[in-house]
Amino acid sequence: MANLGIRILGLNLEHPVLNASGILGSEPEHVDILVKHGFSCIVTKTITLEPRKGYPPPILIELDNGGYLNAVGLANPGVRGICPMVERARLLGRPIIVSVGGGDLREYVEVSIKAEECGASGVELNLSCPNVRGFGLELGVDPSMVYRVVRDVASVLKIPVLAKLGFSDKVIESSGRALEAGAAGLTLINTIKAMYIDVYSAKPVLSNKYGGLSGPPIKPIAIRVVYDVYREYRALIIGCGGVSSWRDAAEFILAGARAVQVGSGFLRNK
Ligand SMILES: Cc1cc2nc3c(=O)[nH]c(=O)nc-3n(C[C@H](O)[C@H](O)[C@H](O)COP(=O)(O)O)c2cc1C
Secondary structure, X not given: OOOOOEEEOOEEEXXXXXXXXXXXXXXXXXXXXXXXXXXXXXXXXXXXXXXXXXXXXXXXXXXXXXXXXXXXXXXXXXXXXXXXXXHHHHHOOOOEEEEEOOOOHHHHHHXXXXXXXXXXXXXXXXXXXXXXXXXXXXXXXXXXXXXXXXXXXXXXXXXXXXXXXXXXOOHHHHHHHHHHOOOOEEEEOOOEEEEOEEOOOOEEOOOOOEEEEEOHHHHHHHHHHHHHHHHHHOOOEEEEOOOOOHHHHHHHHHHOOOEEEEOHHHHHHO
């Protein structure tokens, strides 16, 4: 059998397929499910300092074009949820990367420190959540904020820092600033801000009105972003957006990614 092993972020991974953040919840049993499905490295749902309830339903819509629209609202147990998930992954012999969210610089730093203390293999800074005000998208589209968050976190951690960015006109500049600030690599891309209106009720379907579009409809955009960012910086990139087959993964790798993350493709097939 072909050897698909890769070495990234100081980790020897069996193959280049990780799960995307947020695809399951934040309990240790969710780690079990992801390991059972064969992901070579686990990525947690985005964790904030304090627990968050998230939005009331509906929070996830399956679209008829193969995509999903979600506005979960960063529901998570707060930092106290990190250690149990990390311990579970370590017990199962899988590295785990903690996805970190924050409403300000201090929160990103504190959650990241907790992830390192719990024994995580790395952190992925969610700089691109499109559906929670103050958490992400506004940060990710401002290259100088991206620089400050990554610098503040990378300067206090020993474990590697990934910056997860979304699609914006500034994504190439933000990627460069993240790398300059000490990011070991980039995860590209997050969901894209979108909306679905039900024509019978004449109202947006998601309780939050706006959501993040994911799945096959965003793949060509993600491929383009990975291609452009790799061409510019030759950096470590984990491609994300619409991967649901080996061909999709191969396409990301041809565009310049070293590994891929699978989100909606897992939801559809689990
Ligand atoms: C239900 C759902 C929840 C998500 N939650 C998070 C999250 O907590 N943090 C994050 O960085 N990305 C989150 N994402 C975005 C995914 O990690 C991924 O970037 C995006 O869905 C594109 O990949 P895909 O097309 O394979 O789904 C979420 C996506 C979905 C569908």
